[in-house]
Each structure stands twice: as C-alpha cells, then as structure tokens.
Amino acid sequence: MLNLRNYKIGTRLIMTTFGALALMIAFVAIALFSLNSIGDKVDHITDNNIKKTELAVGMRMRNLLISRHVRTALIYSDVDKQMGEQKKVDADLQAYMESENLLGSTLKTPKGIAIYEKLVPTRKLAEESVNRLFVLIKAGNRSEIEKHFFDDFRPKMQVWFDAIGEIxxxxxxxxxxxxxxxGEIKSAVKTTMLLLIGLAIIIMIPAGLWVTRQITGPLDEAVAVADAVAAGNLDNTIDCSGQDEPAHLMSALSRMQADLKNRTEAERKVANEALRIKVALDVTSNSVMVADPDGIIIYCNAAVLEMMRVAENDIRKDLPNFKASTILGSNFDIYHKNTAHQRNMLAALKGIHSTQISVGGRTFRLVASPILNERNERLGTVVEWTDRTAEVAIEQEVSGIISAAAAGDFSRRIAADEMSGFFRQISSGIKDLREVNSRALTEVGEMLTRLSKGDLTHKIETEYQGMLGRLKDDANVTVDNLQEIIFSIKGATDAINTAAQEIASGNQDLSSRTEQQASSLEETASSMEELTSTVRQNADNARQANELANSAQLVAEKADKWWVRWWKPWGLSISPPARFPTLLA
Structure with a gap:
C-alpha cells in the first residue's frame, strides 16, 4: 500500500482537494447548464409569453370598455352625453391600437402571425360598426340604432373579442x-446530480477515510504524547519516522519534551526558592502585601493581617467599609479616598516610592516597589507597611519636650511607663538627659545668683561628664578667678586707704608746724625743708594712689571680658555680678 507518510499533509490534502474539486466542478457545470436552460425558459415566459398575455388581456379589456361606452351612450337621451361617450370610445380605441401594434411586433411564430392577421380585420370591422352606430345616435333614429346595435355591432364586437382571446x-x-x-430539465438535472453524488460517496468517502487515517493516526500519537507531557510524564518514547508534518511534529514534541524536562528542573529550583521566600515572608515581622498590575491584593503575610486586624476599628472611622478579613482579593483603592490618584501613582511607579498616610487617627508608612521580570514587564507591586502611630506620638512628644527645653522649660515629662521596647528606652534616655541637664543648669544658675550677690564661697560639687563636666569645671574656675580678682582689688584698695591716711597725717603735721613758725623763726629754715619734703611725699602718694585706681579699673574691665568669654559660649546672657562696682568703689 502506498505510504502517504512520505508525502506532506499539504500534498495529500491537495490531491484530495483536486478530486473533490473535480466533482464540484462537475456538479457546478451541470447545475449552471441546467440553470441556464431553466433561466432561458423563465426569461421566455416572463419577457415573451407574460408580456404578450398582458397586452392581449389589455386589448380585451379595451374591447369590453368600448362596448360599455356604447351601451352607456344608448342609455343617455342627451346628445351631448352620447357624444361624450364617443370620445371615451376613441380614447380606448387609441390605447388598444398601441397595444395591438406592440403585440404585432412581438409575434414571431407562424401561428401567432396567423392569429394576428385574423385579428386586424375583425378589429377594423368592429371599429366601422362603432362609428356607424354613433352616426345613427347623432341622427336620432332610435329604430335604426337598435337594429344596428343588435344585428351588426354586437356580432362584430364578439368576433373581435374572440380573436383577442385566441392570442x-x-x-x-x-x-x-x-x-x-x-420540469423535464429539472428531472434530468436531478438524475445526473444523484448519480454524481453516488459516485462521490463511492470514491471520496473511502479515499477521505484513508487519507484521514494517514493524518490522524500520527496526530493521535502526538496528542497522546502531548497529554503525557501535560500530565508530567517527560520520559515518553516518540517515533519521529517519516517526512510529513506529523513526523516533524513528533520531532518537535521530542525536542519540547527534552526542553521541558530541563526547564522543569530549573523551574523546580526556582519554585523552591520562591517557596522559601514566601515562607520567609509569611513568618517575618515586617508587614508585606503584594498586588497585581491592576492593584488587586494577591498576597498578605501574617504580620500585615494582624496589623490591619488591630487597626481595623480605627481605620473604619475614615473607611466604613474596611474589613481586615476581606483584604485579599480587594483593591488598593480601599485605603484611599482619591482612587484615581492612587491608580495613576501605582501605574507610573518606576522605582521605590515611600510615603506616609493617616487613616482613622493611625499613621502608616508605605514603601512601594514595582515587581518587574527580566523583560522589564510589570508583574505587580510589593508594599511594606509600618504602623508608625506610636512612633509618631513619641516623636511629637519628644519634639514638644525639646522645644520646651529650648525655651528653658524642663518641667515636661515623658510617660515612659506607658511605652515598651525601643520607645521606652528612648523615653528613659530623654528623661535622664533632661534631668541631668536640668540639674546642671540649675546648679549653674544658683551659682550665678550667688555671684550676682557677691557670694564667692560656693562651688558646684556634683560630678558631671563630658560638656557638662567641662561647664562645671569652668564655672568653679570662674569663681576661683573672681576670688583672686576681688582679693587683688581689695589689697589695692587697702594700699590706697593707707596712702590716704599718710597724706592726711602729713597735712596735720604741716598745719602744726606752720603754727609753730610764729613762735620760732629759728626753726623756719628747717620747717621749710620738712614742708618741702612732705609736699614731695604727698605728691608721690597721690600719684601712687592714682596708679592703683587705674590698675583696679583695668582689673575690673579684664574681669568683665573674662566673664563674657566664659559664659557666652553656653548661650547664657548673664551680666557680671552687680556688686563689682561696689567692691571697686
């Protein structure tokens, strides 16, 4: 038997198609020939027979109308009305002549021509009889009219009518x-078509079944292999013999099976990696959800579901329809009032996008990232949620405490007992920081208050570290330096007082010696010498007192500059002790 596996399916189908086409051509040729014959007959009936019949029927109708008009004229006694009927007769006769002439031009058969040649004389005789009748009507001879009507007009009109009837x-x-x-053509076509159909059944059906088996057999094998591959069996034995398309298909299936086997192994590795990632996401403490490109949430780990369950009542204050149990399968739009903005933002997302939203009094930080494949096609969006409600609250509280501290108010406290974990540690640290700084600034303030009152006997005894320790040491050094300055000023003042007393004592001695000049001129020379010596000494003491006063003024200015230099870097606007001028006076 001919092995069609060596021929391509296209060749086999072309061969089968040519056979079917030959039969179809035969069918169509016979049908067209038959239709053409039937069409000719139908055209002859419609274009010839029916038209001639219509003309003949119209001519007979005109014959009857002429007879009716003549009878109507006989009924009238008024001549004018009778003549009016004659006009109608003339009009009908003219219309008849048009039909008769047209009919005469279409009659081609000998029988038709003979009938037409018989018709024309009868029409002329009837026409002459009609004209004679109206002449008699016009003359008014009633007896002649009736005699002509019955003896001549009616017989001739009947002969004319019968001649038209023959047509x-x-x-x-x-x-x-x-x-x-x-009908004969249809019967012949029917018989021929049935014979051809029988021939087609006898030849084409077995041939078609044979060709079909040659095609479907290998295809069934290919389907079986494909089903086995689809079921996961990648170790099938595949017959690739032959040169036709099924052979090529089997060869392709063989390559596909090998490729799928390799790809399945690779995908199994990827699936295991994906499973590990999913398990890690399921148990991680980070709140993660994943949405498809349309914004439909397709994954939520336990952390985000628990976070939403805890925050559900608060979220429902702004979003009444929110339910934590129905997050999966819902759209990201449920978290936003402006859904159009949310969709446009996700659609245009190219990289990591971080934002913060407030819903129902809760603050959430969202970090959204697009999920792209190796062809940079968007597969979805992953969003990490963080409930920052407690964090924002502590931030605001800490900000308020820091602002108050910057304004000099250290009385505000953080309720650390109401917090836990990292926030409790931050609160405790801020509390300790505030207390240490408050205590240090309080002690410095108290010391400055004592300094403003001239009390240089107290120092800061509390131990501090870092900058506060340096502040304490500098403050204590300041007290020590002020003590030295005050002691120096006091010593200079004592020296000035001693010099002043000596000047006063010298003046008293001068006065006493002047009184004694009158009693003893002998002592004038010696007194003048003593006076000159005393005046010179007074001048020296006065100059020394002036120098001491200038020195005290310089010391006071130096102390003021030193005060500003040590305290201004600490941001304290404190004036030097008000007692300095008193001490220097």
Missing amino acids: VELQKGNNARDVTEI
Whole structure:
C-alpha cells in the first residue's frame, strides 16, 4: 500500500482537494447548464409569453370598455352625453391600437402571425360598426340604432373579442409548454446530480477515510504524547519516522519534551526558592502585601493581617467599609479616598516610592516597589507597611519636650511607663538627659545668683561628664578667678586707704608746724625743708594712689571680658555680678 507518510499533509490534502474539486466542478457545470436552460425558459415566459398575455388581456379589456361606452351612450337621451361617450370610445380605441401594434411586433411564430392577421380585420370591422352606430345616435333614429346595435355591432364586437382571446389562449399554451420543458430539465438535472453524488460517496468517502487515517493516526500519537507531557510524564518514547508534518511534529514534541524536562528542573529550583521566600515572608515581622498590575491584593503575610486586624476599628472611622478579613482579593483603592490618584501613582511607579498616610487617627508608612521580570514587564507591586502611630506620638512628644527645653522649660515629662521596647528606652534616655541637664543648669544658675550677690564661697560639687563636666569645671574656675580678682582689688584698695591716711597725717603735721613758725623763726629754715619734703611725699602718694585706681579699673574691665568669654559660649546672657562696682568703689 502506498505510504502517504512520505508525502506532506499539504500534498495529500491537495490531491484530495483536486478530486473533490473535480466533482464540484462537475456538479457546478451541470447545475449552471441546467440553470441556464431553466433561466432561458423563465426569461421566455416572463419577457415573451407574460408580456404578450398582458397586452392581449389589455386589448380585451379595451374591447369590453368600448362596448360599455356604447351601451352607456344608448342609455343617455342627451346628445351631448352620447357624444361624450364617443370620445371615451376613441380614447380606448387609441390605447388598444398601441397595444395591438406592440403585440404585432412581438409575434414571431407562424401561428401567432396567423392569429394576428385574423385579428386586424375583425378589429377594423368592429371599429366601422362603432362609428356607424354613433352616426345613427347623432341622427336620432332610435329604430335604426337598435337594429344596428343588435344585428351588426354586437356580432362584430364578439368576433373581435374572440380573436383577442385566441392570442391569450396561444400564450397560455406557450407558458404550459415552457413549464413542461422546465420540469423535464429539472428531472434530468436531478438524475445526473444523484448519480454524481453516488459516485462521490463511492470514491471520496473511502479515499477521505484513508487519507484521514494517514493524518490522524500520527496526530493521535502526538496528542497522546502531548497529554503525557501535560500530565508530567517527560520520559515518553516518540517515533519521529517519516517526512510529513506529523513526523516533524513528533520531532518537535521530542525536542519540547527534552526542553521541558530541563526547564522543569530549573523551574523546580526556582519554585523552591520562591517557596522559601514566601515562607520567609509569611513568618517575618515586617508587614508585606503584594498586588497585581491592576492593584488587586494577591498576597498578605501574617504580620500585615494582624496589623490591619488591630487597626481595623480605627481605620473604619475614615473607611466604613474596611474589613481586615476581606483584604485579599480587594483593591488598593480601599485605603484611599482619591482612587484615581492612587491608580495613576501605582501605574507610573518606576522605582521605590515611600510615603506616609493617616487613616482613622493611625499613621502608616508605605514603601512601594514595582515587581518587574527580566523583560522589564510589570508583574505587580510589593508594599511594606509600618504602623508608625506610636512612633509618631513619641516623636511629637519628644519634639514638644525639646522645644520646651529650648525655651528653658524642663518641667515636661515623658510617660515612659506607658511605652515598651525601643520607645521606652528612648523615653528613659530623654528623661535622664533632661534631668541631668536640668540639674546642671540649675546648679549653674544658683551659682550665678550667688555671684550676682557677691557670694564667692560656693562651688558646684556634683560630678558631671563630658560638656557638662567641662561647664562645671569652668564655672568653679570662674569663681576661683573672681576670688583672686576681688582679693587683688581689695589689697589695692587697702594700699590706697593707707596712702590716704599718710597724706592726711602729713597735712596735720604741716598745719602744726606752720603754727609753730610764729613762735620760732629759728626753726623756719628747717620747717621749710620738712614742708618741702612732705609736699614731695604727698605728691608721690597721690600719684601712687592714682596708679592703683587705674590698675583696679583695668582689673575690673579684664574681669568683665573674662566673664563674657566664659559664659557666652553656653548661650547664657548673664551680666557680671552687680556688686563689682561696689567692691571697686
């Protein structure tokens, strides 16, 4: 038997198609020939027989109308009305002549021509009789009119009518003959078509079954292999013999099976990695959800579900329809009032996007990232949620405490007992920081208060570290330096007082010696010398007192500059002790 596996399916189908096409051409040729014959007959009936019949029927109708008009004229006694009927007769006769002339030009058969040649004389005789009748009507001779009507007019009109009827009967016969011929053609075509159909069944069905088996057999094998591959069996034995398309298909299936086997192994590795990632996401403490490109949430780990369950009542304050149990399968839009903005933002997302939203009094930080494949096609969006409600609260509280501390108010406290974990540690640290700084600044303030009152006997005894320790040491050094300055000023002042007392004592001695000049001129020379010596000494003491006063003024200015230099870096606007001028006076 011919092995069609060596021929391509296209070749086999072309061969089968040519066979079917030959039969179809035969069918179509016979059908067209038959239709053409039937069409000719139908055209002959419609274009010839029916039109001639219509003309003949119209001519007979005109014959009847002429007879009716003549009878109507006989009924009238008024001559004008009788003549009016004659005009109608003339009009009908003219219309008849048009039909008669047209009919005469279409009659081609000998029988038709003979009938037409018989018709024309009868019409002329009837026409002459009509004209004679109206002449008699016009003359008014009633007896002659009736005699002519019955003896001449009616017989001639009947002969004319019968002649027209022969044409109608002729066309009826032609129609019947043509219809019979059409039936004969249909019967012959039917017989021929049945014979061809039988031949097609005898030849084409076995040939088609044979060709079909040659095609479907290998295809069934290919389907079986494909089903086995689809079921996961990648170790099938595949027959690739032959040169036709099924052989090529089997070869392709063999390559596909090998490729799928390799790909399955690779995908199994990827699936295991993906499973590990999913398990890690399921148990991680970070709140993670994943949405598809349309924003439909397709994954939520336990952490985000628990976070939403805890925050559900608060979220429902702004979003009444929110339910933590229905997050999966819902759209990201449920978290936003402006859904259009949210969709546009996700659609245009190219990289990591971080934002913060407030819903129902809770603050959430969202970090969204697009999920792209190796072809940079968008697969979805992953969003990490963080409930920052407690964090924001502590931030605001800490900010308020820091602002108050910057304004000098260290009385505000953080309720650390109401917090836990990292926030409790931060609160405790801020509390300790505030207390240490408050205590240090309080001690410095108290010391400055004592300094402003001139009390240099107290120092800061509390131990501090870092900058506060340096502040304490500098403050204590300041007290020590002020003590030294005060002691120096006091010593200079004592020296000035001693010099002043000596000047006063010298003046008293001068006065006493002046009084004694009158009693003893002998002592004038020696007194003048003593006076000159005393005046010179007074001048020296006065100059020394002036120098001491200038020195004290310089010391006071130096102390003021030193005060500003040590305290201004600490941001304290404190004036030097008000007692300095008193001490220097």
